[in-house]
Amino acid sequence: xxxxxxxxxxxxxxxxxxxxxxxxxxxxxxxxxxRGCGCRNGFCGACATIYRIKGDxxxxxxxxxxxxxxxxxxxxxxxFFPLVKQVYDIEKVKPTExxxxxxxxxxxxxxxxxxxxxxxxxxxxVMQYIAYAQRGEYDKCAExxxxxxxxxxxxSRCPAGISHxxxxxxxxxxxxxxIAPACGHLENRVREIKDGTFExxxxxxxxxxxxxxxELYNNREIEK
Amino acid sequence: MGYSKEMLxxxxxxxxxxxxNAALEPVRMTADEKDTxxxxxxxxYLPDQFAEIKVxxxxxxxxxxxxxxxxxxxARIKAGDVDLNKVDYDVDVLVIGGGGAGSSAAIEADEAGxxxxxxxxxxxxxxxxxxxxxxxxxxxKPNDSPAIHYLDAFGGGHFAAKPELVKKLVGDxxxxxxxxxxxxxxxxxxxxxxxxxxxxxxxxxxxMHAAKDYSGAxxxxxxxxxxxxxxxxxxxFTAAIELIxxxxxxVAGAVLMNMETKQLYVARAKxxxxxTGGAGRLHYQGFPTSNHYGATADxxxxxxxxxxxxxxxxxxxxxxxxxxYPEQIFGALVTEKVRSLGAKLVNADGTVFxxxxxxxxVCASGIIRECDKRGNGVxxxxxxxxxLDTPMIEYKNGAGTIEKRIPAMxxxxxxxxxxxxxxxxxxxxxLHYQNGGLDINVNGESTxxxxxxxxxxxxxxxxGRNRLMGNSLLDIIVFGRNAGQNAAARAKETxxxxxxxxxxxxxxAERTAAGxxxxxxxxxxxxxxxxxxxxxxxxxxx
Numbered sequence: 001x002x003x004x005x006x007x008x009x010x011x012x013x014x015x016x017x018x019x020x021x022x023x024x025x026x027x028x029x030x031x032x033x034x035r036g037c038g039c040r041n042g043f044c045g046a047c048a049t050i051y052r053i054k055g056d057x058x059x060x061x062x063x064x065x066x067x068x069x070x071x072x073x074x075x076x077x078x079x080f081f082p083l084v085k086q087v088y089d090i091e092k093v094k095p096t097e098x099x100x101x102x103x104x105x106x107x108x109x110x111x112x113x114x115x116x117x118x119x120x121x122x123x124x125x126v127m128q129y130i131a132y133a134q135r136g137e138y139d140k141c142a143e144x145x146x147x148x149x150x151x152x153x154x155x156s157r158c159p160a161g162i163s164h165x166x167x168x169x170x171x172x173x174x175x176x177x178x179i180a181p182a183c184g185h186l187e188n189r190v191r192e193i194k195d196g197t198f199e200x201x202x203x204x205x206x207x208x209x210x211x212x213x214x215e216l217y218n219n220r221e222i223e224k
Numbered sequence: 225m226g227y228s229k230e231m232l233x234x235x236x237x238x239x240x241x242x243x244x245n246a247a248l249e250p251v252r253m254t255a256d257e258k259d260t261x262x263x264x265x266x267x268x269y270l271p272d273q274f275a276e277i278k279v280x281x282x283x284x285x286x287x288x289x290x291x292x293x294x295x296x297x298x299a300r301i302k303a304g305d306v307d308l309n310k311v312d313y314d315v316d317v318l319v320i321g322g323g324g325a326g327s328s329a330a331i332e333a334d335e336a337g338x339x340x341x342x343x344x345x346x347x348x349x350x351x352x353x354x355x356x357x358x359x360x361x362x363x364x365k366p367n368d369s370p371a372i373h374y375l376d377a378f379g380g381g382h383f384a385a386k387p388e389l390v391k392k393l394v395g396d397x398x399x400x401x402x403x404x405x406x407x408x409x410x411x412x413x414x415x416x417x418x419x420x421x422x423x424x425x426x427x428x429x430x431x432m433h434a435a436k437d438y439s440g441a442x443x444x445x446x447x448x449x450x451x452x453x454x455x456x457x458x459x460x461f462t463a464a465i466e467l468i469x470x471x472x473x474x475v476a477g478a479v480l481m482n483m484e485t486k487q488l489y490v491a492r493a494k495x496x497x498x499x500t501g502g503a504g505r506l507h508y509q510g511f512p513t514s515n516h517y518g519a520t521a522d523x524x525x526x527x528x529x530x531x532x533x534x535x536x537x538x539x540x541x542x543x544x545x546x547x548x549y550p551e552q553i554f555g556a557l558v559t560e561k562v563r564s565l566g567a568k569l570v571n572a573d574g575t576v577f578x579x580x581x582x583x584x585x586v587c588a589s590g591i592i593r594e595c596d597k598r599g600n601g602v603x604x605x606x607x608x609x610x611x612l613d614t615p616m617i618e619y620k621n622g623a624g625t626i627e628k629r630i631p632a633m634x635x636x637x638x639x640x641x642x643x644x645x646x647x648x649x650x651x652x653x654x655l656h657y658q659n660g661g662l663d664i665n666v667n668g669e670s671t672x673x674x675x676x677x678x679x680x681x682x683x684x685x686x687x688g689r690n691r692l693m694g695n696s697l698l699d700i701i702v703f704g705r706n707a708g709q710n711a712a713a714r715a716k717e718t719x720x721x722x723x724x725x726x727x728x729x730x731x732x733a734e735r736t737a738a739g740x741x742x743x744x745x746x747x748x749x750x751x752x753x754x755x756x757x758x759x760x761x762x763x764x765x766x
Binding site for chain 2: 017019020021024027028029030032033034035037038039040041042043044046066067068085087088089090122123142146147149150169172173174175176177180181182183184185186187189190193198199201202203205206210213214216217218220221222223
């Protein structure tokens with residue numbers, strides 16, 4: 001017989017097998033999920049969840065698909081959070097401090113409470129990456145925020161109303177486009193392709209009889 | 225973790241052999257050996273798991289049982305259920321699906337000046353793109369060329385791909401990387417800007433570009449941000465449940481259904497881009513899957529009922545390394561990059577049993593043979609698995625490599641108490657990719673239905689009968705953009721005639737004539753999971 005535990009989904013009690021994730025427990029309880037379920041593998045941020053264990057004072061957060069149920073767990077999912085997403089033209093913005101002041105001025109109202117970092121489902125140093133964004137150090141902000149799945153829990157806990165995932169998104173795009181060193185071999189290859197350098201070779205491969213192309217494939221040299 | 229005594233003993237053997245195994249260079253299989261191992265072990269070769277399709281453009285061909293049932297099922301609506309004169313959305317280009325292909329297509333259609341709209345049954349970004357970990361291929365290094373990439377892709381797909389599609393794929397690859405980079409996608413680079421690239425299974429050059437092991441997530445969130453910046457409307461939690469044609473027989477929109485309220489809407493469009501993705505959530509042959517929640521082959525169903533031909537609908541990809549333990553993440557993807565970085569496949573006795581970077585189908589077959597026929601698998605409590613020796617990565621490349629290069633993998637296992645830097649992990653093949661799909665020409669248009677464009681995993685023929693790692697992220701960008709550009713151009717010269725759903729009744733007549741009797745409906749939209757609760761009906765349809 002399976003080990004069963006009691007969980008409280010939005011306050012309502014259900015008995016579920018102890019080996020399930022929170023997401024699995026909801027389905028076991030009979031929910032057909034539409035919201036709050038995306039990749040089911042910890043990459044999409046759809047299943048942000050807040051919980052408290054009976055008797056504990058601390059609110060904890062997690063992704064429902066990546067967390068096993070515990071006995072006496074009170075569970076509330078956060079399938080959507082109204083983050084602020086400012087629009088901008090990536091071709092026209094510049095990676096200067098001004099752009100954050102212009103688009104996300106609320107980051108300068110950060111009170112340093114660190115609730116964002118404490119609540120991150122990915123264990124990121126959220127407050128620190130916001131500090132980098134404040135200073136226009138977008139490369140550092142990008143690196144520190146890289147594993148963000150944009151679930152929005154940090155913003156739900158923020159007294160300053162900061163949309164941390166969107167701030168980080170902007171920083172990463174600025175870094176990727178303007179700050180990271182340009183790639184010379186990529187530029188060269190794109191130029192060669194546009195000049196038609198490989199056209200004839202590709203055409204000839206396409207025309208080759210099956211036997212010949214099999215021979216080429218089976219004897220191709222593989223880089224160590 | 226709750227490892228069994230047997231698992232711990234086996235794990236100790238893996239550790240004891242690590243130094244010797246790391247030094248080993250396993251031989252690659254010959255062409256004949258590969259043919260044999262596939263025939264004897266690959267799930268695609270189990271005839272009783274396939275059925276003959278009795279109706280439609282691919283009548284007489286085989287497809288997996290679960291897909292055949294959906295292809296032959298009832299539509300969710302009859303023609304009379306919606307008033308086609310009451311148009312709720314009127315656009316030039318309708319993109320169905322909000323993953324990487326759909327988003328790329330929408331951006332390009334918008335760029336071309338078309339009025340474009342994305343409709344998606346979950347959120348934009350809820351897609352297999354988001355979960356692609358390992359990387360994206362492009363021949364942009366001096367020792368590489370699109371021609372070498374062509375040979376790798378065409379041969380890896382068993383010479384079954386459509387040559388003109390492979391040429392487009394490899395020829396546009398560096399352009400796709402540059403496009404992404406210009407949008408701000410952060411690729412792993414060295415201090416001089418050179419791409420840090422690795423091998424994938426079946427590649428002959430190191431051309432796997434990555435963004436740590438969040439490659440797809442990084443691409444997807446950037447594309448999503450760009451779609452939103454451009455103000456392209458995204459109608460989310462709304463599924464396309466039937467294509468609409470016009471009196472000329474051309475595709476001209478879709479019937480949409482709000483996933484929460486079930487309300488129906490009519491979307492009229494001059495062209496439609498089907499970018500609905502894969503089918504892992506159909507759990508072919510009972511396999512677990514690495515796919516996202518909505519991967520239920522909807523686009524294949526919608527297209528097929530409207531007359532679009534399929535190609536290689538009997539060909540699936542089982543990723544060699546799905547999680548076999550712990551059971552909470554059973555079937556989740558362990559990126560091929562783990563093997564690219566040097567981890568080897570080791571059996572219960574601590575022996576390396578094959579080269580870790582054979583193509584995916586061969587590698588998956590090798591693991592299945594090791595567990596099932598040779599009896600060298602490890603009992604995980606919920607099945608069998610083999611070891612993927614992750615500590616070998618740091619043994620070879622130094623401490624810190626795992627956290628820097630594959631942080632997502634480290635985190636996923638850490639959440640269940642496993643440190644992949646110290647202990648190897650248990651893997652077994654998981655249903656990963658739909659090699660087949662709707663048949664297209666090089667413009668991305670269906671070969672049989674006009675004004676229906678297709679992009680991404682819903683397409684068949686780009687990868688033949690096996691796809692190489694990193695060629696799918698590539699394909700969604702190359703063919704997504706291509707479809708967006710061509711659909712926008714076509715829209716300019718298209719006038720939509722009177723809308724009709726007559727194809728439903730026509731298809732029904734064919735079904736009746738073929739003697740098909742079923743209560744099933746399609747598209748499936750979402751799977752139903754009950755986790756063994758005896759009080760619930762797991763056959764319940766969403």
